[in-house]
Structure formats: structure tokens, C-alpha cells
Amino acid sequence: MLTYIYLKDIEDFTILTVKCNKIKGFAMNTFVPTRDDALNLLKKYNQKKGLIRHALAVEAVMGHFAGLFNEDEEKWRVIGLVHDLDYEMFPGEHCQKCVDLFKEHNWPGDYIRAVISHGFGICTDVKPETNLEKTLYAIDELTGLVASAALVRPSKSILDIKAKSVKKKFKDKSFAAKIDRNVIKEGASLLDMELSELITQVISGMRPVAEKIGLKGSL
């Protein structure tokens, strides 16, 4: 009986130690990536101008929505900036390879989860749950549609585009056909937002970086 108690105590102690180590391990990862960290990481794995511009557009829109939802703007921007981290080098492992890359650089788990959830139903089964994740999911493809719609305007600018003309392009499935309208619709419903409102806010989010993302046009 005494032996039993002794062993049981050891077992409890072991369980406790493992738990404490896990907590310690978790507590030790206090790294909070800044925008500079995000930009450096993005440029380490991405060189293509189009992908960098897309990352900057998504960053800007995420920052805009963080403001609308009164959330942590820097965190939202950082995640927007790196959301396609693995796409250029590992397109066949999109939203999967990035997990290793982020872990290598000690990025926090909630940032990694947010990034991979934008591939929900396409390349991951991680469903967007938080406001941040739902927003990223909803606006990623839409920034592409808004950019394509701006580029066919006489001004080639995002500065004078209206939500109404983007909505027209949304309905025209032969226009920018690769952009998945269902993801955008699903994203709007996750956010409980009308499509027109979502488009309006995405345009507003992209405008301040029009020049950086090549959409200032002649204006």
C-alpha cells in the first residue's frame, strides 16, 4: 500500500511536471511579431512583385477592418502581410508548408492558425472562427477582384472605383474567372455583412496604399 502511494505520488508528480513544462513552454513563447518581422519574413520567401503587392493590399484591408471592429490593428496587419507566405516557393503545399516556416521563426500559434484558416475548404480544414480569421477569409480573394476591376477602368485606378462596378464584375463569372466568388460570398456571410458593404470596405482599405500596390493609375 505504501509502495502504491509512493508510485502514485511519483505519477502525479510526473503528470504535474509535464503540465508545468507545457505551461512553461507556452509562456516562454512571448514573441509578438511586429510589422518589420512580418515584412522581413515575407521577403525572405517571396520575390514576385505581384505577390508582394497582394500581401500589401491584404495587410492594408486587414488594418482597415481591425479599426472597424476595434481590434488589434498591428496584429491584423501582420497576419495580412504574411498570409500567403509559402505560396511562391511551395504552391502545391499552400497553407501547409508555412506552418514549418512560422515554427522555425518561433511565431505564436494563434498567428499560424489565423493564416492557415484562410485556405479553409481549399487547402486546409481549419475553419475561420475569430473576427480576424473570418475577415482574412472574406477579403483575400476580394482584394484580387477589386484590383482586377480597377485595372480595366480608363483611369486604371482604385481611387475612383465604386462598389457598384465591382459588384457587376463579381456577377460576371467570365471576368477574372479564377477568383472564387463562393469564397467571397461565404466570407461575407461569416462576417454577417452584405456583399456590397464588404466590397465598399475593401475598397476603402486598399485606397491608402493605392500607389504601393500599383493601383493609383492616372489619378
Ligand SMILES: [Fe+2]
Ligand atoms: Fe492564399
Ligand SMILES: [Fe+2]
Ligand atoms: Fe492571398
